[in-house]
Amino acid sequence: MSATGIGASVKRKEDIRFITGKGHYLDDINRPGQAYAYFLRSPHAHATIDRIDTAEARKSPGVVAIFAGDDIAADKVGGLICGWMIHSKDGSPMKAGAHPALAQGKVRYVGDHVAVVIADTYARARDAAEKIEVSYSELPAVIDLARAAAPAQAQLHDAAPNNTIFNWHIGDKAATDAAFASAAHVTKLDLVNNRLIPNAMEPRSAIGDYDAGTDTLTLYTTSQNPHVARLVLSAFVGLAPEHKFRVIAPDVGGGFGSKIFIYAEETVCAWASKKIDRPVKWTAERTESFLSDAHGRDHVTHAELALDAQGKITGLRAHTIANLGAYMSTFSSFVPTYAYAPLLSGQYDIPNIYCEVDAVYTNTAPVDAYRGAGRPEAAFLVERIVEIAARETGRDPAELRRINFVKAFPHQTPVLMAYDTGDFGGALDKALELADYKGASRRKAESAAKGKLRGIGISAYIEACGVAPSQAVGMLGGGVGLWESAEVRVNPIGTVEVLTGCHSHGQGNETTYAQLVSSRLGIPIENVSVVHGDTDKVQFGMGTYGSRSGAVGMSALSKALDKVEAKAKKVAGHVLEASEGDIEFKEGKFTVKGTDKSIDFGSVALNAYTAHKFNGQELEPGLKEGAFWDPTNFTFPAGVHICELEIDPETGVVTIDRWTAVDDFGKLINPMIVEGQVHGGIAQGVGQALLEGARYNEDGQLVTASYMDYCMPRADNLPSFKVETIETPCPSNPLGLKGCGEAGAIAAPPAVINAITDALGHEDVAMPATPQVVWRAAQKTATKRAAE
Amino acid sequence: MAMTMTGEATLPAARGKVWALLNDPEVLKGCIPGCQSLERNGDNGFSAVVKTKIGPVAATFKGKVVLSDIVPEVSYRIAGEGEGGVAGFAKGGAKVSLADVEGGTLLRYDVEAHVGGKMAQLGSRLVDGVAKGMADKFFASFAEAAGGRVAPAAPAPEPLAAAAPPSAARAARPLVGEAKVIPQQTSWLRRIWEWFMLLWR
Numbered sequence: 001m002s003a004t005g006i007g008a009s010v011k012r013k014e015d016i017r018f019i020t021g022k023g024h025y026l027d028d029i030n031r032p033g034q035a036y037a038y039f040l041r042s043p044h045a046h047a048t049i050d051r052i053d054t055a056e057a058r059k060s061p062g063v064v065a066i067f068a069g070d071d072i073a074a075d076k077v078g079g080l081i082c083g084w085m086i087h088s089k090d091g092s093p094m095k096a097g098a099h100p101a102l103a104q105g106k107v108r109y110v111g112d113h114v115a116v117v118i119a120d121t122y123a124r125a126r127d128a129a130e131k132i133e134v135s136y137s138e139l140p141a142v143i144d145l146a147r148a149a150a151p152a153q154a155q156l157h158d159a160a161p162n163n164t165i166f167n168w169h170i171g172d173k174a175a176t177d178a179a180f181a182s183a184a185h186v187t188k189l190d191l192v193n194n195r196l197i198p199n200a201m202e203p204r205s206a207i208g209d210y211d212a213g214t215d216t217l218t219l220y221t222t223s224q225n226p227h228v229a230r231l232v233l234s235a236f237v238g239l240a241p242e243h244k245f246r247v248i249a250p251d252v253g254g255g256f257g258s259k260i261f262i263y264a265e266e267t268v269c270a271w272a273s274k275k276i277d278r279p280v281k282w283t284a285e286r287t288e289s290f291l292s293d294a295h296g297r298d299h300v301t302h303a304e305l306a307l308d309a310q311g312k313i314t315g316l317r318a319h320t321i322a323n324l325g326a327y328m329s330t331f332s333s334f335v336p337t338y339a340y341a342p343l344l345s346g347q348y349d350i351p352n353i354y355c356e357v358d359a360v361y362t363n364t365a366p367v368d369a370y371r372g373a374g375r376p377e378a379a380f381l382v383e384r385i386v387e388i389a390a391r392e393t394g395r396d397p398a399e400l401r402r403i404n405f406v407k408a409f410p411h412q413t414p415v416l417m418a419y420d421t422g423d424f425g426g427a428l429d430k431a432l433e434l435a436d437y438k439g440a441s442r443r444k445a446e447s448a449a450k451g452k453l454r455g456i457g458i459s460a461y462i463e464a465c466g467v468a469p470s471q472a473v474g475m476l477g478g479g480v481g482l483w484e485s486a487e488v489r490v491n492p493i494g495t496v497e498v499l500t501g502c503h504s505h506g507q508g509n510e511t512t513y514a515q516l517v518s519s520r521l522g523i524p525i526e527n528v529s530v531v532h533g534d535t536d537k538v539q540f541g542m543g544t545y546g547s548r549s550g551a552v553g554m555s556a557l558s559k560a561l562d563k564v565e566a567k568a569k570k571v572a573g574h575v576l577e578a579s580e581g582d583i584e585f586k587e588g589k590f591t592v593k594g595t596d597k598s599i600d601f602g603s604v605a606l607n608a609y610t611a612h613k614f615n616g617q618e619l620e621p622g623l624k625e626g627a628f629w630d631p632t633n634f635t636f637p638a639g640v641h642i643c644e645l646e647i648d649p650e651t652g653v654v655t656i657d658r659w660t661a662v663d664d665f666g667k668l669i670n671p672m673i674v675e676g677q678v679h680g681g682i683a684q685g686v687g688q689a690l691l692e693g694a695r696y697n698e699d700g701q702l703v704t705a706s707y708m709d710y711c712m713p714r715a716d717n718l719p720s721f722k723v724e725t726i727e728t729p730c731p732s733n734p735l736g737l738k739g740c741g742e743a744g745a746i747a748a749p750p751a752v753i754n755a756i757t758d759a760l761g762h763e764d765v766a767m768p769a770t771p772q773v774v775w776r777a778a779q780k781t782a783t784k785r786a787a788e
Numbered sequence: 789m790a791m792t793m794t795g796e797a798t799l800p801a802a803r804g805k806v807w808a809l810l811n812d813p814e815v816l817k818g819c820i821p822g823c824q825s826l827e828r829n830g831d832n833g834f835s836a837v838v839k840t841k842i843g844p845v846a847a848t849f850k851g852k853v854v855l856s857d858i859v860p861e862v863s864y865r866i867a868g869e870g871e872g873g874v875a876g877f878a879k880g881g882a883k884v885s886l887a888d889v890e891g892g893t894l895l896r897y898d899v900e901a902h903v904g905g906k907m908a909q910l911g912s913r914l915v916d917g918v919a920k921g922m923a924d925k926f927f928a929s930f931a932e933a934a935g936g937r938v939a940p941a942a943p944a945p946e947p948l949a950a951a952a953p954p955s956a957a958r959a960a961r962p963l964v965g966e967a968k969v970i971p972q973q974t975s976w977l978r979r980i981w982e983w984f985m986l987l988w989r
Contacts, residue, residue: 041905043871043872043906043908044877110909131873134871287909697908699902708910
């Protein structure tokens with residue numbers, strides 16, 4: 001292994017510019033003549049718009065234009081789409097209401113876009129917006145997802161009766177019910193997966209920049225997938241054809257899923273720029289991010305687990321109501337269906353699974369993928385119910401897991417997934433040892449002596465990443481293929497540019513991709529640059545989400561490097577006057593087998609471009625190759641996280657004392673980056689478990705719309721993590737990668753709640769387990785123990 | 789943000805006079821801090837423009853107020869709503885009743901109010917304090933109009949939330965959805981103001 005190749009913990013190349021303030025985030029970009037957009041948002045959760053009076057606002061200084069829903073409609077600007085078709089149990093397609101970029105006659109959540117004011121400064125646009133008079137007729141708001149489909153509720157969209165988008169299911173109901181009928185023990189669980197607000201460090205931002213001279217539209221946008229944005233805005237919204245439309249996503253400061261989607265604001269900026277023939281810029285204020293970034297999670301679930309007398313799981317069934325908010329976001333239908341229920345087998349051999357999911361509209365912000373996207377919801381369900389089953393049947397939670405683990409691969413679950421490889425028992429053994437699981441009872445006694453309650457919680461999660469074979473995606477309703485592309489451009493002096501359709505917004509791709517190139521071509525990583533985020537530079541690609549930029553993006557790169565090597569060998573053969581088959585390529589040198597005749601990579605590159613040593617008709621000059629990689633399966637990262645914590649029953653404060661993670665991500669490119677991803681994921685998962693909860697009041701007002709009321713995890717909420725890995729290489733891609741970006745956020749919530757409930761001795765703790773929640777639960781513990 | 793307030797106050801004026809004052813737009817306009825206009829539109833309604841500031845959110849509320857269930861000099865139901873543009877909206881309703889007592893008139897009120905939009909997102913914890921602070925100003929003016937003087941308030945009024953230090957604002961945060969403000973022994977003028985302010989919420 002070289003110091004900069006695969007497997008080396010190379011420091012991230014991109015960090016120098018980020019930590020020295022030299023990054024180019026969207027708000028750093030300004031275009032000549034640019035105007036600024038301010039979005040007037042609905043203060044009501046649900047209302048008809050009777051009248052919008054902009055007369056006074058138009059007289060306000062600096063105002064260039066004011067647009068509302070009618071203007072969008074008059075220009076036939078298409079609505080925002082949901083790109084994944086789900087069919088209900090009865091075979092009918094999902095019932096989606098229209099999603100206009102500016103509200104047309106009705107607002108459906110607080111923060112919905114009513115009008116846009118464009119002025120020569122942002123402050124003037126805001127001031128003018130104050131003068132717009134909107135007459136609303138308020139309608140009753142539908143907020144509680146559990147009651148959204150009940151009779152006599154207000155209706156959000158005519159297209160979706162009973163506010164129901166679909167009633168979907170997966171698995172064999174009859175077989176699962178039969179398993180329950182003959183079960184020795186059934187564990188039941190009602191749970192809420194709390195609604196989260198993504199909170200990327202960089203707020204969303206956009207500049208629409210239309211060039212009338214060339215009739216081309218450029219959109220700068222904080223996107224995780226600029227090509228998908230261009231595709232949607234061209235093909236469905238109809239802003240400009242793809243060849244006249246450039247989308248640039250520069251340095252992006254975190255996304256966590258929330259920047260996958262195509263939002264109203266960038267749509268309007270791009271459209272308005274053409275309308276007024278000036279660049280139009282918008283950057284979200286933090287409150288706007290709270291209100292209008294797509295939220296995450298928000299499930300209410302009833303689940304049951306059937307076990308036989310030996311503790312073997314024989315069935316699992318679940319009914320989930322998923323809140324998709326007021327409009328369907330870009331992939332919102334996929335998250336609570338195929339990103340969720342197929343993971344309900346967990347790491348276990350469960351012969352019978354059945355899951356129903358009802359997706360509902362409510363008068364809240366749209367809900368879509370957020371770090372983990374469906375898989376945290378599945379892991380929380382499975383790891384909570386398995387833990388409770390162990391407690392109810394008097395078994396050690398680690399042992400109950402062990403006897404039910406999938407041990408032979410490949411393993412076909414009853415819910416679609418074919419697990420290719422893994423070592424679940426190995427990860428558990430290692431985690432138990434690192435966490436000193438055996439010593440937990442001694443530590444509990446020590447805590448008890450101090451008046452504290454100590455608990456230990458296990459989470460043995462599995463997820464599906466690197467989504468997925470495009471044919472499978474198409475069969476399941478996806479509107480896109482989920483392959484990835486890469487292009488390797490070797491310059492005449494032997495430096496390399498990698499162009500990737502993946503986008504880096506915190507993943508460190510500029511380093512890991514360079515490491516792969518460095519390993520394969522034997523050149524220093526300084527000689528490799530990674531280009532992404534610009535549809536004019538990079539061939540089509542699908543972007544970064546679902547931990548795919550390694551497993552899928554680097555597989556494409558690997559395939560392109562194969563082609564570069566093959567071509568370079570031909571060139572080397574001509575230069576060395578040997579046949580191509582006799583050329584060996586190792587550590588950056590092309591050598592004629594069995595001789596000391598060799599030439600380095602840089603010289604081959606130069607020869608490829610000078611083309612002096614070969615006939616240009618027989619061998620094309622140049623050295624540039626591209627590849628598209630379509631996965632043959634999902635990848636299945638899995639692992640065991642163990643959380644040990646202490647509760648102060650007097651205050652309800654939870655202090656996480658130890659965190660042990662043993663993850664199987666297959667092969668690792670850069671262990672340091674992997675560990676960083678695990679750290680960040682755990683922090684977000686702990687945030688969900690202990691701190692974060694988006695709350696709408698009964699009127700539909702978002703009362704957690706600032707950091708005063710929405711609590712993010714901080715360093716002092718977390719211990720120093722013990723992060724280790726085991727390695728079962730993924731067989732479905734050339735590098736053996738599984739993906740590591742979401743694992744922590746998936747693993748952490750059940751580990752924390754299992755630990756808290758272990759400490760308290762009862763299961764009645766909801767997320768986020770704030771000091772108030774835990775204090776109340778601790779009172780119940782005290783009452784219960786006093787009665788015993 | 790639903791907020792409820794109930795209370796009562798003894799006013800040193802005859803019932804007929806209190807009733808008349810409470811129905812006189814000119815008197816009320818002079819008493820409401822930040823009131824830019826208050827005009828009767830129809831028999832049982834007013835339109836009002838009030839400029840106010842709740843924490844970081846400054847807004848001009850354009851509102852309408854409708855009186856119903858009117859029993860002259862005895863009681864009415866009053867409902868108001870105002871749009872504050874970018875700041876959001878406020879609306880509320882109150883059952884107000886008057887009764888003779890020794891030395892004047894007893895006024896009872898029972899109010900429910902909601903705010904929405906930016907005020908709910910950023911200012912929810914400040915709304916109570918602002919309402920109380922403005923109430924004191926209103927009652928001083930209203931007492932003068934009624935020919936009386938403000939009785940010294942028993943407890944110190946809550947500081948204007950906009951000027952309150954963050955810790956005080958945090959302490960004053962109502963429970964979401966069920967903020968209850970029950971004035972105790974406060975200035976009678978302040979109590980009247982409290983319900984009156986809510987007309988424009």
